[in-house]
Structures are given as structure tokens and as C-alpha cells.
Amino acid sequence: MTATTRQKILITGASSGLGEGMARAFAARGRALALCARRVDRLDTLADELRPSAAHVATAALDVTDTDRVPGVISTLAGELGGLDRVIVNAGLGKGAPLGTGHAAANIETVQTNLVGALAQVEAALEIFRAQESGHLVLISSMSAMRGMPKAQTAYSASKAGLSAMGQGLQAELAGSPIKVSVLLPGYIETDINRGVKTSMMTPLYKGVAAMVDVIEKESSWAPVPRWPWLPVAAALRYLPSEITRRMV
Template identity: 40%
Template sequence: MRDPFAPFTYNLSDRVALVTGASSGLGERMAKVLAAHGAKVALAARRVDRLSALKAEIEAHGGTAMAVALDVMDEAQTIAAYDAIEAELGPIDTVIANAGLARDRGRATDNPIDDFTATLDVNLKGAFLTAREAAKRMMANGSRDTERGRIVIISSITSYDTQPNMAFYAASKAGVSQMGKVLALDWARMGVNVNMIAPGYIQTEINDGLFDTDYGRAMIAGWPRRRVIDADALDGTVLFLCSDHARQVTGTITTVDDGQTLG
């Protein structure tokens, strides 16, 4: 049991972490935060050119990182990516399944079914393949005894808070949240913790331009604090869920939305 008088810090220097969707937005931010706290970080995405720049930035700040090309929808690529990461950085014990896609373009009646399929493939199937391969590796490396397996899946407040014209994205994120809870139960005795973070609206590439529209401005006006969340809002939650301090936390969905769903 932890000494209550000991300072509460996040030292991830003995962890090897994978962040998917690390080429921009939340993934890029979370990779930097993990690296700043000592983790060796594997940066995964399809846009490898961006990953190279992020790797260089992390290393310039004294961190350790590698870039790996990954399409999370592809099972063979996922397995190959894990092989490459473990060969260079060591056994993976921390994973953030963050890769995401938003294809809703108005009313569901106007959206092509291919966009629905693509959204589910990236957001739901991709998160599953990422988490499943992580759990396999963690178990093989002794997570049942160490209890150090950490999987964090990025969901969304749209998984439970009804928003117009977001049927595809909301369905995928609702699936992510429920799937994560089931995986947490399935792997509870194997030392692998699975938790979800449901962010509110943060200015990222995925919603670029939204808050410059009349609709976006109306959204902000309807939130209790009338603001978009800052980019650093998830830092503390991510660090906690990836750390040894979260040993007894699994199957949770943590909302970080600055009260946006209170209105």
C-alpha cells in the first residue's frame, strides 16, 4: 500500500507506451505528455511524415520515441507494428487507442453508407484490434503477476450525450465505451486494466472550422462555461490511467468536458 505522506507523482520511466493516431490532435498531445514523464513512446499513424517530426521534437526534449506506420483497421499491420515496437523499445505495457475518424456530414439520410462503414472501421474495429493485440502482449509478458497492463481507449461525450447529425460518430463511440467495459471485465484477472476517456469538444483537426460557423458558435453559447476545452484538459487523466496509481481502476469511463454535457 502506498505511503499517504509520499508525494503523488507520475513517473513513467519504466513504461513503454503506444499511442495510435499520434500524427495530430489529441494523440500528438498525449504522446508528448507521456514522453515528458519518462515513458518510451511509440508513435503510430498513417501519416508517417508527421510522426517523424513529432519524434524529433520529443527527442529534442530529452525523450525517447519511435515512429511506426499503422492503419489501425488492418490486423496484419497492427501485429507487425507491435513486433517492431517491442524489438526497438521493449515489451509494451501501456497503450492509448486514440485513432479516430469523423465522417458525418449533416443528416443521416444524406450520408453515404460507405462513410458509416469507414467510421466504424477506424473508431470501433481499430480500437478493438489495438486493444486486443495489446492485451495479448501484456499477458504474455506477465501482466497477471505485475498488474501493470494499461489500455486507455478514447471515446467521446457523443457516446451518451445526444447531438444532431452525428449518428455515425456517436454510434462508433458508444460502441467503444461498451466494448471497453466488456474487455475490462474479460481481462480483469489478467492484470490488464481497460479504461475509457470521453472528452468534450476540444479544438482539433477532426473538428477544424466547426467553431467558426454559426452552428459551432451556438454550441459554445449553450455550454455552461461557454468555451471550448483547452488542449491540456486530458493530461492529468491520461497520466493517472497510464500509471501504477491506477492499478485498481478498470472499466471506467471518465468524462472530461468542462461541464459541456451539464446544459
């Protein structure tokens, strides 16, 4: 199965930001969509907007930290679409505070959502993909996974680094198989998570989503997005000594 035939796509965290943007992009290409999010009112409004162009749109309320519920929701949506060709693990949280400053709950919630919740989604998706012997798993990590971030970003970057490592492990395990795994590392894209960030490297949402969808359709194994400026930034964060990179983060 090639990228152009991945017709049945599930996206978590689809009610806003990158998830909503990707849903709109794939609907415009006539794909069948299964959309999950905590905010059902926004999800249902989006679904109504997408139905004229999408092949089919199914929705479900899902808090990915309710890990016992994740497999059932994903399985039910797969049934509604007649299977799943691609699952985009996108639901994420950007809360955080410097560790040890009395805000442990926010940091724990971030890790539970971005890593533990992601693991629950991966387990459910791969169970379906293994049974049907095909599928494309997409993990939406972050540029912050490239190097541990300070202060309020520490727990967030740790959660995304864990997600990237999960993807790398699966790529090694599934190499040569009909199950493909992609790890995307978005840089600064205009979403709620990045609201208030002051940087000249912020990408408009529509451009960021277009770059992500292009990489997903190509089924790239690993990609900072947008490619510029984030590919060279990723290389710098990976290879330069910490004495230099700590000034970058």
C-alpha cells in the same frame, strides 16, 4: 506495476490532435514512446522534437483500418521498446453525414476506423499484455458515446459507444488482474475533429491533454475529460429522459 512505472507507451493516431498532445506530455515525463499514424512525415517531425526529452521514440506508419497489418506493427514496436506497459488506442475519425443522404462511405469509414480499427488494436495489445501478465489499455472514446447523436454525428457516436462497451466488457473480464483498462470520454477539445464546432464548452488543447494524461496516469476506469463540465453532462445524458437529452445533443 503502478502508473508511475508505465514507462513504455504506445499511442496510435499520434501525428496530430490528442495523440500528438499526449505524446508530448509523456515525452516530457521521460517515457519511452512508440508512435503510430498514417501521416508519417508529421510523425517523424514530432519524433525528432521529442527525442531530447523522451527515453526513446520509435515510429511506424499505420492505418488502423488495415486490420491485417495492425498486429505486426504493434508487435514490432513492442520489440523496439523491449515490451509495452501501456497502449493508448487513440486513432479516430470524425467524418460523417446524416444516414440515408448518399454519404454512406464517410459513415462506414468512421465506424471502420473508430470501432473495427480499435478492435484490431485491442486484440494486438491484449495479446502482448496477456503474455507478459501486465499492462494498461487506454481507450479514447468520446462524450458522444453517452447518448446517440443526431445527423452527421450518428455514425460517430455509435462507433464510440461500441468502443466504450468494449472497454466495459474488458473491465469486467479483467477485474482483479494485473491488466488494467481505462475508458476516457473527451468532451469538446480543440482538435481538427472539432474544428468549426461553435460552443462555449470548448477546452484548449493543452488543458484537455493535461486532463487526459492525469486520468491515464491514475488509471481511472472511466472518466469524462475534462472533469468540468463533462462529468455532470455525462450524468445528464445517461439519466435524463430522451425528451430532454435530445435538446442537449
